[in-house]
Structure formats: C-alpha cells, structure tokens
Amino acid sequence: MKHLSRFLAASLLVLGLSTANAQDENNPWAVSIGINAVDVFPTGGDLMNQGEIFEEFFNANQNWNILPSVSTVSVGRYIGDGFSFTATGSVNQIDKFGELPDGTEVRVDDLSYYALDGRISYSFKNVLNTGWFDPYLGVGGGYTWVDELGAGTLNGSLGFNFWLTENLALNLQSTYKHVFEDYETGSYPPTHFQHSAGITFAFGGKDTDGDGVYDKDDECPEVPGLEEFNGCPDTDGDGITDAKDDCPDTAGTAEFNGCPDTDGDGVADPKDDCPTEAGLPELNGCPDADGDGIADGKDGCPNEAGPASNNGCPYQDKDGDGVLDKDDNCPDVAGTVANNGCPEVTEEVQKTLNDYAKTILFDSGKSTIKSESNKVLGDIIAILKEYPNAKFTVEGHTDSVGSEKLNQRLSDSRANSVKNYLTENGIDQFRLSAVGYGESRPISSNKTRKGRADNRRVEINLVK
Structure with missing residues (x-):
C-alpha cells in the first residue's frame, strides 16, 4: 500500500473541485462511492497468464481482485446534451493475476493498485425516454500504478445508473483499461478490466438568478428571491410574494392581497379615495358625515343631508311659502303651492x-x-x-x-x-x-x- 497517501491526496483534490456527479442540468453534480474489482485475465493481452478478450469475463471467484471496503470515489459535472465529465480515484490489492494455459491460477503477493482516471460519458436516458434506467458509454484515460510500476491507460466504459429517486442511484460500471507502454512478460501493470458497484448521489442545479434556489425548485428562476418563497421575491417584506402582491412595494396584509389599509376602514389603500380617513366601502373608503350618500369631499354641505341633485345640500325655501326654491318660480316672494310658489292675483x-x-x-x-x-x-x-x-x-x-x-x-x-x-x-x-x-x-x-x-x-x- 505504498501509494495510499498519493491516492488519498489525489482523491481529495478531485473532491475539492466539486461535490457531485452530473446527471442533467437540474442535478449537474453527483458523487459516487463504492467498491471495485480488478481482473487482468479476459483482456486478450500478451502475457502468458492472460486469456482471450472477454474470456471468463464473469469468473469473479477466480479472477476478480476485490478490496472489501469503499475503494472507489467518482466526482463529475454535467456538460450538456447528455454528456458528463467524471474523475475517479480507486484503490485495490492484487493477489489474483490470471491463470496459465493449463488452468493454474497465478497468485501474487498483495500488490498495491492505485488509479486516477478521467472520463467523458454519454447518457442514453433521454434517448430511451426513461426516468430510472440510465445506461451510458464512456471514453477517457488515466494513470494506474501496480506496486512501484505505473503506466498511462486508454479507457472505455459501459455503465448503468438505476435511479431509485431523483437524486439517488445504484451504479454498475465496467471499464477496459489498455496500457500504452509495451511491457515485457511479468512486468506491471498489464492491460486489465476494472469493474465497480456503488451508490450515486446527484444534487446541485442551475441557479439563474443567483438566489440560492435551484431553477428546478425556483418558482421565479429569473428574479432573485427567498428560499421560504421558493425563490420568489417579497420586496416589501410583508410575507406575500411580489407576484401575488397587489402592492409589492408597500407592506400590507393577506386580507388585501398585500396592500395596506392605512385608515382601517376595510378598503385597501389603492381602492380607497380617502386612504387616511376612515370611510364607507360603498363610497370607496370616503366618509359621509351627514349620511346623505355623498362623500364629504364632494358634498357642498357635508354636515347637512341633502340630495345629489343639489350637491349634497338641502333645498331651501327662502320665502317660506312651503314651495322649495328648486320648484319655486318666485323663490324670493311668498306665494302659493297652486301657483308654483308665486303669489296669486286676486x-x-x-x-x-x-x-x-x-x-x-x-x-x-x-x-x-x-x-x-x-x-x-x-x-x-x-x-x-x-x-x-x-x-x-x-x-x-x-x-x-x-x-x-x-x-x-x-x-x-x-x-x-x-x-x-x-x-x-x-x-x-x-x-x-x-x-x-x-x-x-x-x-x-x-x-x-x-x-x-x-x-x-x-x-x-x-x-x-
């Protein structure tokens, strides 16, 4: 385990770049943790202890090297259009090293295995129009150490995410790692397969307005808002979001859709013609001191009841003849009702x-x-x-x-x-x-x- 510190440092570096592995633009980051298995046999390699490509591919008992603990960590970012970039760090211990042509297992003495790999992968989830089954293909490269020997590799991957929830998936992956260097028989590392199984946690998201609420959860994705209002703003701080607030710049109450009622007369200020004087709803919030149905501000005689036809003032009978001035043809001379308020010629x-x-x-x-x-x-x-x-x-x-x-x-x-x-x-x-x-x-x-x-x-x- 001579390179354990090197592996841990590299893994921390990868984790420091992000905290999740991309799945889509709503959950662009995700992290996967799990175990890995290294198999040097079914690779079609030149070593005498390697078989044909995919030979005994699933012979886990005889050929797979598995470290019984968390041994792989993957971190990545969704790029777009189904593509993601993933960085993976893994550690293992090699004691199964293929088999000879006569079937004899080749054993080695607990060789340390470390790998850092990068991968561009393409998800077929949208192509298949499925929400839970997420197969992908990937291509990339990396560097692998087996004990003291290291070599660059060209990698091809096939994997599957089985989404249990929007953010949690079971991950299975198999990667073919071709070693670039031409090693002699018995040299390390050889070309090999690396399989992994683990759990993927997807999270993060696009936050267009930068208010800390991801667009997928943001009811107002292009306007900065508050988390308690699902990303929508409340400019006046009255607990009613601007979109539902008839007075978004002035604090009010829910009863009046976010508008205030300054005079407390039950008429919201925007609909109140007299917002600082308590009045009547039927007069748009204005008072009517004399109760004649005419708002004081429009009443020529606010303290004396009168008809609207006389500007809210009572009709006079200046000559006292019992005929109101409005009906009196002689308002300044006492007359008779029969003669429309005018005196009769006897x-x-x-x-x-x-x-x-x-x-x-x-x-x-x-x-x-x-x-x-x-x-x-x-x-x-x-x-x-x-x-x-x-x-x-x-x-x-x-x-x-x-x-x-x-x-x-x-x-x-x-x-x-x-x-x-x-x-x-x-x-x-x-x-x-x-x-x-x-x-x-x-x-x-x-x-x-x-x-x-x-x-x-x-x-x-x-x-x-």
Missing part, C-alpha cells in the same frame, strides 16, 4: 289695478301720458312686481266720438304707450301685451258726458 288686486289704470291721463286726442299720471303708474308698477310670474294685457278703450277707425288707432296707441312706460320702468316686457278695442267695449252710455268719460279708459287685466 279679484281685489285686479280691481285695484284697474282703479289705478282708469286714472291714467292722456293729452286730448293723443297717446301721450300726462306727467300727473306718474304717481299712479308707480303704484301700478309696485303691484305688478309683487306678482313676478303673472302676465297682463294692457287694454285701450275710447268713447264713440269720432270715427271708429280713428278711435281704434287711438286705443292701440294709448295701450302701447302704457305698456312701454311699464317696461321702461322695471317690468319684464314678456309679461305684458297691449291691445286696443276702440269704442267696441263701452262700460257706460256714450250719450252722456260722464258715460263718455268712463269709456275713455285703460285697463290692466290678468292673463289667465
């Missing part, structure tokens, strides 16, 4: 108007209003303003003196003269109309002076 008012109108004086035969009628016209204007939505007709009448045609024209002219005076002094022109009736509607007899005076008049009548 018969008494109508009589007063005409009593005033009859006293309007004109220049004789003309439509010019005399100045002494200004006071009575002011009184008429005051009455009309009390009924802002009422419409009136200014009527002109004459006596029967003169021609009917002239009287008609004069009555028209005087009616319009009064109308114009009223509109020029504050009465809406659309509330007034003017008409002349000439001598057609007398109220007294035209045969007396008093009767004719009564018939020469102006009336202001309500349009109903």
Whole structure:
C-alpha cells in the first residue's frame, strides 16, 4: 500500500473541485462511492497468464481482485446534451493475476493498485425516454500504478445508473483499461478490466438568478428571491410574494392581497379615495358625515343631508311659502303651492289695478301720458312686481266720438304707450301685451258726458 497517501491526496483534490456527479442540468453534480474489482485475465493481452478478450469475463471467484471496503470515489459535472465529465480515484490489492494455459491460477503477493482516471460519458436516458434506467458509454484515460510500476491507460466504459429517486442511484460500471507502454512478460501493470458497484448521489442545479434556489425548485428562476418563497421575491417584506402582491412595494396584509389599509376602514389603500380617513366601502373608503350618500369631499354641505341633485345640500325655501326654491318660480316672494310658489292675483288686486289704470291721463286726442299720471303708474308698477310670474294685457278703450277707425288707432296707441312706460320702468316686457278695442267695449252710455268719460279708459287685466 505504498501509494495510499498519493491516492488519498489525489482523491481529495478531485473532491475539492466539486461535490457531485452530473446527471442533467437540474442535478449537474453527483458523487459516487463504492467498491471495485480488478481482473487482468479476459483482456486478450500478451502475457502468458492472460486469456482471450472477454474470456471468463464473469469468473469473479477466480479472477476478480476485490478490496472489501469503499475503494472507489467518482466526482463529475454535467456538460450538456447528455454528456458528463467524471474523475475517479480507486484503490485495490492484487493477489489474483490470471491463470496459465493449463488452468493454474497465478497468485501474487498483495500488490498495491492505485488509479486516477478521467472520463467523458454519454447518457442514453433521454434517448430511451426513461426516468430510472440510465445506461451510458464512456471514453477517457488515466494513470494506474501496480506496486512501484505505473503506466498511462486508454479507457472505455459501459455503465448503468438505476435511479431509485431523483437524486439517488445504484451504479454498475465496467471499464477496459489498455496500457500504452509495451511491457515485457511479468512486468506491471498489464492491460486489465476494472469493474465497480456503488451508490450515486446527484444534487446541485442551475441557479439563474443567483438566489440560492435551484431553477428546478425556483418558482421565479429569473428574479432573485427567498428560499421560504421558493425563490420568489417579497420586496416589501410583508410575507406575500411580489407576484401575488397587489402592492409589492408597500407592506400590507393577506386580507388585501398585500396592500395596506392605512385608515382601517376595510378598503385597501389603492381602492380607497380617502386612504387616511376612515370611510364607507360603498363610497370607496370616503366618509359621509351627514349620511346623505355623498362623500364629504364632494358634498357642498357635508354636515347637512341633502340630495345629489343639489350637491349634497338641502333645498331651501327662502320665502317660506312651503314651495322649495328648486320648484319655486318666485323663490324670493311668498306665494302659493297652486301657483308654483308665486303669489296669486286676486279679484281685489285686479280691481285695484284697474282703479289705478282708469286714472291714467292722456293729452286730448293723443297717446301721450300726462306727467300727473306718474304717481299712479308707480303704484301700478309696485303691484305688478309683487306678482313676478303673472302676465297682463294692457287694454285701450275710447268713447264713440269720432270715427271708429280713428278711435281704434287711438286705443292701440294709448295701450302701447302704457305698456312701454311699464317696461321702461322695471317690468319684464314678456309679461305684458297691449291691445286696443276702440269704442267696441263701452262700460257706460256714450250719450252722456260722464258715460263718455268712463269709456275713455285703460285697463290692466290678468292673463289667465
């Protein structure tokens, strides 16, 4: 066992390069440990104690040299496309050295055996589309020492991995080692077979985002994350992964899919129009102090309930007539409900108007209003303003003196003269109309002076 320290040093070097033997890109590393058997007989060699190639290949009892302990360690890396590189260190003890042509076993005195080998192998697992049966072929080379003699070898391997789990396999392998140097009979080492059996542990993996979680287990393989979230990130640290977090940059709760509820009103901040004021869900998280269904921020009267049509404010009745301003045609003047909030022109008012109108004086035969009628016209204007939505007709009448045609024209002219005076002094022109009736509607007899005076008049009548 003179080269034991050399073998152990080389094995540690190989193990230091990695910790596993490649199987595929998800488990690129794997390590195999086991036992090996060395057989110098069925190699077709030139020594007299070697038989034909594969002769008595399975004669383990007579020709196999087996060290009854862990005697081989293999370490490798998956390269890609089914190819792997494997480095193997092995140790053994040789006491069976083939047999002579007459069948006599050749024995030697416990020769030390050491080997360091490298192999490129190709797995047929994907070709065969099987998950557990994994045959492979390999080619490589190495260096073998038998006692004090060493030689380089060209190696060809056939092996099988039987995968018990994703990461654990039973490994069987047979390697033909051809010695390059041309040794004379009795020199060592000769060309030989080396068989091995062991356990393979596959692990490791590709970690694209470098977060310590292999891609095969990483639900977010291209974004660095946390192991507890299967490789996915949780930027705000609220225990909800960014992919499932509606607010990945702000810590929140699972109830709101990772979003906060700052005001605690049960509406998550992104959906809360008033995130710092507790409010109602139906108003997108905004408060409604007066309970009128309009959020305070949009309510013109947040402390008084009112309809949306009036911006959240209650409708007023400024004149106190029982008709709300919105429905009141005369919101500043008390009226009646029947007249849409406007005052109604009574018969008494109508009589007063005409009593005033009859006293309007004109220049004789003309439509010019005399100045002494200004006071009575002011009184008429005051009455009309009390009924802002009422419409009136200014009527002109004459006596029967003169021609009917002239009287008609004069009555028209005087009616319009009064109308114009009223509109020029504050009465809406659309509330007034003017008409002349000439001598057609007398109220007294035209045969007396008093009767004719009564018939020469102006009336202001309500349009109903």
